Amino acid sequence: MQAYWPLGPFEKVDAANPCLGPQAETIFDCPLAGPVAWEAKDVFNPAAVVRDGKVCLLYRAEDTVGRFLGTSRIGLATSDDGLHFTRRAAPVLYPDHDAQQAIEWEGGCEDPRVVERAEGGYVLTYTAFDGSVARLCVATSDDLVHWRKHGPAFGETGARWWSKSGAIVCRRMGDRLVAARINGRYWMYFGESNLYVATSDDLIAWTPLLTTLPMEHRIVVSGASYAIETEGAPSVPLAVLRPRAGRFDSALVEPGPPAILTERGIVLIYNSANAAASGDPALPPRAYSPGQAIFDPADPTALIWRCDRPLLTADRPYEIAGQVNHVVFVEGIVPFGGRWLLYYGTADSLIAVAQGPAIDE
DSSP: OOOOOSSOOOEEOTTTOSOBOOOSSOEEEETTTEEEETTSSEEEEEEEEEETTEEEEEEEEEOSOSTTTSOEEEEEEEESSSSSOEEOSSOSBOOOSSTTHHHHTTTEEEEEEEEEOTTSOEEEEEEEEOSSOEEEEEEEESSSSSEEEEEETTHHHHTTSOOOOOEEOEEEETTEEEEOEETTEEEEEEOSBSEEEEEESSSSSOEEOEEEEEEEEEEEETTEEEEEEEEEEEEEEOEEEOOOTTSTTSSEEEEOSOOEEETTEEEEEEEEEOOTTTSOTTSOTTOEEEEEEEEETTEEEEEEEEOSSOSOOOOSHHHHSSSSSSBEEEEEEEEETTEEEEEEEETTTEEEEEEEEEOOO
């Protein structure tokens, strides 16, 4: 049995769920495609932030037109109670005639995570998808509506390789989750398969921490093989969390909401998938479930604790069947109304909310 959850445990708010879904009547005059029902197909994978006493969701929505299962855009919805939402008619972040068009069209803008800056304003990480390569990108805003795109988080070099899911380390300040410096730098967990880490001085330009894989040189003497030296191979991103055979997180791991610096350490809620052949037999193959891990606050690369069972599982009909079956995918968390609210995509089709125990101020 799990001894405790650093954040949680969380219970699904069935009376409110799903709390946001697709609707065909909202039409957006897309600058690249003309009028489109931009959230008609699926609505899922939201970031969350509290602003002016309201919970604000920045959510991914898909139309039915884009070649790659619909083009994704990011919408904004607000709530007085964190459970019932009113949405803006138009998306707030989307492919446009801008410097990012080539990497965002026509797959779109996907899977946001958001934190606040200590000096004010917001930093959003999201995935730009051109139909071939997913690239982790950064945008900033003062009001959650008007966004400035800064392009790939890892610059021109990183723009050439697949990267996703950027969860910036933050500190709770009341109902705000504010980006936190550790050892003078900002930190971000990212990746899809293994989980990696990067640092930044300004929350916009990021540098992955790299490691060198050893290459062993061997000789054969009298039929026996002996290692005689090692040398460095090309550097690769440093993996700080990996899948585990036989567990719910056996196929892949990737970051969920922003990681939170607490007295216990850096608490990261992460998403994961169950391997078909070597996973947890109690879960369906490829089922997505979140877990939790704690990293050392003095060394964000050092894992000090990891859960042995999922935080939530897909057990409601709208979580079991949808665009992708058996999915609970978490990207947003906020302290609100004396509790934690956790927002997640269900079966890549709808949005639901779970709540955790009362917050110690």
